[in-house]
Amino acid sequence: MKINILVFGQLYDITKVSQLTIYEVNNTEQLTRKLIEQFPELSKFKFSIAVNKKIVQQNTILNNEDTVALLPAFSGG
Amino acid sequence: MKINILVFGQLYDITKVSQLTIYEVNNTEQLTRKLIEQFPELSKFKFSIAVNKKIVQQNTILNNEDTVALLPAFSGG
Amino acid sequence: MIDKKKRTVFKEGAITPSFIADSIAAHSRKNNIGAHDIFLGQVRNDLIDNKTVVAIEYTAYQEMAEQKFYEIREAVFAKYNLVCLHIYHSIGVVKTGEICLFVFVSSVHRKEAFDACREIVEQVKLLVPIWGKEIFEDESSVWKENK
């Protein structure tokens, strides 16, 4: 079970990498918990989560090789 | 008492002149009546009247050398 | 930095894309602008009684029209917080596919530019003494009616 993580915007200032890999998580809640263990500063930010480019609002089951993106508030335009 | 008349848009197709002069009228109602005597076709059209570049809605007293414009519905833009 | 000097609105013939580009480029020096809304009126190939419009010939009561444009500018500047506002309208012949009206509104935030631009276009059509004559391929013509 391997999940690809993409990090954007100010969250990148915390992780210092734009891509990382997380193993052995089954859903987005577990994933978020594991990420916050690894990068405690993340807990200070509000961000959305996209699974395979779709934003998910609730805890969502993850499958092997899914891509999860951490998306702080958008500021385009 | 001399009033300068300016004619625009489709009204010009009736008068065939863009400027004319009307004498001895005291107000816009008299003026309109006199113009329709001269150009009966004008009575078939709706148009506004501007006295010295200001549109007037009611009968308006005219002064010597005033400029009166006959304005059919605008179609700019 | 409010720019509201009186100027001539009418342009002989079509308003060209390069004129529009130059207007946009001239605003790069106004660094407090965050939003531009630009309206362009383009002459359509309308079909009227089975004849296709190939051009519109615009005439105007120019002195009164310039005065009306000025009043529209003043009222919009008073109502909205704008940085810049420009209005150009063609006079003479404009072919189908060419631009006859160019309204260019700039503000700090987008809301004002959107609101003001739309209001100006409506007011120009309603209040300014300009007349369009739609010309067909066979050189016959009909006076345009605005909806």
Next chain:
Amino acid sequence: MIDKKKRTVFKEGAITPSFIADSIAAHSRKNNIGAHDIFLGQVRNDLIDNKTVVAIEYTAYQEMAEQKFYEIREAVFAKYNLVCLHIYHSIGVVKTGEICLFVFVSSVHRKEAFDACREIVEQVKLLVPIWGKEIFEDESSVWKENK
């Protein structure tokens, strides 16, 4: 004549006035267009904690962003009677005074162009994963927040 093919929205660096002019000129062949509404976002020299913004660096989750732009286009074409619709957004560094967003909507009558253009700009800001980093003269920076 509806033009809604999928295309790349992102442009490296600023969107130039000449690019905008070329886009306008390309529409003169579409003779059924009567109205264009163009929104341009321009980078402002905002003052933040006494430092002046000199540029914004845009990054995006590009694959997701292109998908969102596509969905916005499809929804707006379904809702409004449009002839043409183009959206361009900068990626990378755009200096103050330069253009970072170009939304170009064309329709037969003006109402649809105005309504659709405004809706698109709101949706781009709300739904598309793009982030701006405001860069100051001293090369420090702060992440932009949209209002």
